[in-house]
Amino acid sequence: MDRMATMETFVTVVDAGSFSAAARRLKLGQPAVSKAVAQLEERLGARLLLRSTRGLAPTAAGQRFYEHALRAIHEADQAEQAVRESSDGLSGQLRVGAAVTFARLHVLPALKPFLDQHPNLSIDIVLDDRSVDLLEEGVDVALRMGTLDDSSMTARRIANGRRLVVGTPSYFAEAGLPQTPLDLSRHQAVVYSLRGGGESWLFSRDDGSDSTVTLSGRITVNAAEGMRTAVLAHMGLAVASEWMFAPELANGTVQAVLTDWSLPTIDVWAVFPAGRMATTKARAFVAFVEHILNEHTSSDKPIA
Numbered sequence: 001m002d003r004m005a006t007m008e009t010f011v012t013v014v015d016a017g018s019f020s021a022a023a024r025r026l027k028l029g030q031p032a033v034s035k036a037v038a039q040l041e042e043r044l045g046a047r048l049l050l051r052s053t054r055g056l057a058p059t060a061a062g063q064r065f066y067e068h069a070l071r072a073i074h075e076a077d078q079a080e081q082a083v084r085e086s087s088d089g090l091s092g093q094l095r096v097g098a099a100v101t102f103a104r105l106h107v108l109p110a111l112k113p114f115l116d117q118h119p120n121l122s123i124d125i126v127l128d129d130r131s132v133d134l135l136e137e138g139v140d141v142a143l144r145m146g147t148l149d150d151s152s153m154t155a156r157r158i159a160n161g162r163r164l165v166v167g168t169p170s171y172f173a174e175a176g177l178p179q180t181p182l183d184l185s186r187h188q189a190v191v192y193s194l195r196g197g198g199e200s201w202l203f204s205r206d207d208g209s210d211s212t213v214t215l216s217g218r219i220t221v222n223a224a225e226g227m228r229t230a231v232l233a234h235m236g237l238a239v240a241s242e243w244m245f246a247p248e249l250a251n252g253t254v255q256a257v258l259t260d261w262s263l264p265t266i267d268v269w270a271v272f273p274a275g276r277m278a279t280t281k282a283r284a285f286v287a288f289v290e291h292i293l294n295e296h297t298s299s300d301k302p303i304a
Contacts, residue, residue, distance in 0.1 A: 097142030101224035167237035189215035
């Protein structure tokens, strides 16, 4: 096995956590994978893996080798891809992770021009409101909203949006329009429980005044689609990103209230697998999404 193939085998073993899982990914026999790692350790004169009943984990030396090998592999991949793309454009498959509602409203409807520009590229979109493990899921880039949980991730902020208090005209006709943030405590709220949501919110105004409010309601959801459904069914108001209700804000199905108060803004991030260089395909896709989002933001029009 040549040097690059050995590095790829070792990286796969570390990522997979076992020889057998790595063998399945590499479509090799387990003995061949074990032998390649043993020969690598012999050549380097260092133990690279700790073996236990729970699986495999890199030693300190193994972790250093893993990080350097990872960079070398991706630089080689980038070099090959750059040659292909210089004549053929982007090609192959790009695996993208994104929240369900955000992708449905803002990514998928805008995707055709990007695909038309790169006819040899296919995109596999993993829709999940949770923060999936990018390495485990084989995701090249994920679009995430709010505060990132893991500071070790390689991420770039690509857009920033407003949070609003929203509800349907029918709901406000029945429950009344809140005049101040404190009025929200008397309303039924639909609470979003995942990252970027919650019950307590800080409202602020240009005159320097602020007010902290804790929402309460009979419905708590862990997916944006659930929040949208409950709000559109007139079951309560919600604190949500402008992106989440962009079409309804544009056509009046949903209205924003307390607009003279500001809530903490929300960021959209492009997140890449830790320790890996972003591929040309991933960078091009992120630039495309960034352009779409900021084009609407700069024109001060709702994204739809």
